[in-house]
Amino acid sequence: MRIGIDVGGTNTDAVLMDGRTVLAGVKRSTTADVTSGIGDAIRALREQSPFENADVRAVMIGTTHFVNALVQARDLAPTAVVRLGLPASAALPPLTDWPETLVSAISAKVYLAHGGHEFDGRPISPLDPAELRAQAADMRAAGVRSVAIASVFSPLNAELESAAAEILRAELPEFVTFSLSHEIGRLGILERENATVINAALRELGAEVIEGLATTVRGLGITAPIYLSQNDGTLMDEDFVRRYPVATFASGPTNSMRGAAETTGLATCAVVDVGGTTADIGLIEGGFPREAAASVAVAGVRTNFRMPDVISIGIGGGSIVDVDSAEVGPESVGFRLTEKALVFGGDVLTATDIAVAGGRVTLGDPARVAHLDPALVERVLHRIDQRIAEAIDRMRTSPEPIPVVAVGGGAVLLAPTLPGLGAIVRPENAGVANAIGASISQVGAEIDTVESIVPGSRDTVLAALKERAIAEAIAAGADPATVSILDVDEIPIPYLPGGATRVRIKAVGDLEGVSA
Incomplete structure (x- = not known):
């Protein structure tokens, strides 16, 4: 048996799997510290389908912890970035396109040094050890705790990045971590460098999160190995997460798409994962999410590491509805849905209230939304369906019909058919498809x-x-x-x-x- 867990902004979903069979599936509110919500979900699994700790062979987790830290500019380590490329590459220094809030959050120190290669493999200039040692002294004085090194065309030849890391490592305290761009990003110095700086800034948090997850799981008596899911639908162990936390950024949508493919048996399909805050739309090809071909912006920063091709729109179960315009989102009550929504006794009109009033789902107390104008309800539901259909159409690369699979706790918002796309496939256990996706990684x-x-x-x-x-x-x-x-x-x-x-x-x- 194995346990799959996916931590979203609103809910933490968990499944207990025996081979390809779902023995139990639960949904619990995500907690501010993330780990206690995971503990609640595992305990709920045990209540639903009792199991022996020794029977669990692995725990697979997808988490938004790292991308949330970046978006919210919190828990980031003081970071230095060293670009090897002088006398070339000085026109656009590192972090040129970064939001100022993020630059401040990582207490950024930027250095340009000699090194790098031409596109044909010829060296731009030799490495200058004295130059790097002087930069290391400045880093030490500034309290830098993580270093990102990016060399021009290092995916073709990584030797200068490795050599620079050794020189700097000898000059800096042992606790300072190093991230090398050839291990993280692809060709394209600015985007690869950005991804490496993000990774460096998250290294300390990566160690803390893994420690917290391990403590939570071990505290429940489960000694099985813990894995986190990556952006591409594969797994990484605890040590890998400590080194490359940036690889978890899109694990949520990836898990949902993989879970959709698994529960429907469809190797090729469009997937709509509707959560509490957003709806993520992507394509499955050959059982795996289609990867983004171009650079991807994360928290306003352009990067080029492996990411699924996903469109996210601000429609979810907790999305706030504007009565005047009949628009939904992007503001959301998030994990406070069961406190704030009208059907649960709250005072905020959400997409869930509209779905209940329109008869698409029965939740809470339907009498609390009986007063809503039927014309408003119809307009909002039509707008939800229309925006989802438009997003799917943007993802398609062919006019050929493609199955559409709806998963996630907020999938109840959608009509049985979408404009121009036909009937929606709603698999069994659709509400915890993301956790299923994590478990089969x-x-x-x-x-x-x-x-x-x-x-x-x-x-x-x-x-x-x-x-x-x-x-x-x-x-x-x-x-x-x-x-x-x-x-x-x-x-x-x-x-x-x-x-x-x-x-x-x-x-x-x-x-x-x-x-x-």
Whole structure:
């Protein structure tokens, strides 16, 4: 058995799984400290379907803890960013496009240093150890606790980032952590650098969150390994989370989409996950979320690490309704829905109240919304359906019909059919699909590199990279018997010599020792 948990802004959902069978599924309010809500959910699972602690082989968790910290600019470590690229790359220094509130929240220190490579692999300039040591002295005086290092074209050649880290590490206190851009982002210095700085700022919080989760789970007598789900639907262990907390940012929508695919058996579909605050819309292709091809903005910062292609709109069960305009959201009562909504005795008109008044769901006391104008109710419900349908249409890349799956606790807001899209598929256990998605997460590895592919060498080069991806997935904890290549992407780079081609290969497999 395994436990899957997904922590949202409003609810914490949990499931107890035996293979592919859902033994129990619960929904509890998310708490301010997150971990106590997880404890409540696990205890509720035990009440619904008693289990022995020793029977639980793994606990998989998806959490919004890190992205919330970034959005709210809190719990971030004093961070320095070192860009290796002088005399080039000085026109746009690090953090140029960051919101001032975030720059202040991380007490940012910015340094430009010599180093980096040209697009063809030639060095821009040699590393200057004395320059880096002087910068380290300034960091030490400023109280920096985390360092992000980004070198120009480091995904092609990472040796200068590693060398710079060793020089700085020798000059700074042992507690200072280091994040290297070639391990986090893709080609594109500004976006990759941004992702690395975000990761660096979250390193301390990553250690605290993992410690809190472990304490909560262990305090309930469960000794199984704890994993957190990544943006791409795969798992990472506790040590990986400490090093790369940024990889959890989109785990919520990813878990929902994976859960939708699992509960419906659809390998390709559009998924609408309606929570308490937002509705997330994405596409499943081959059982996994489609990845965003371009850079993704997180808290106003452009990044380019692995993220699902998701549109989020401010419609959820707790969304506040404007009576005059019949608009819904983006403001929401969030996890206070059961206190604030009219049907629960509150004084705020929410989307849930409208759904109850329109007969789409029965919750709380329907008599408390009987006074609502039927014309208003109809207009609001139509607007909800219309905005969701428009978002799905924006995600489609083909006019061909595609199944639409609705999941999440707020899916009750939607009509049985959406304009222009037909009937909605509503799977069993749709309310906890995100937790199911977390529980079935696999272990993965991705190779993202630039190779010289000359005539006659393609098959040999790809075969070697596939073997490397499979080996890395196994090393990350995947069962060797289940590992397969999920995706191969080749992009020729015409401005590089020698048949240069960017190759991305992704391998996934089931977690070893845990049946799914």
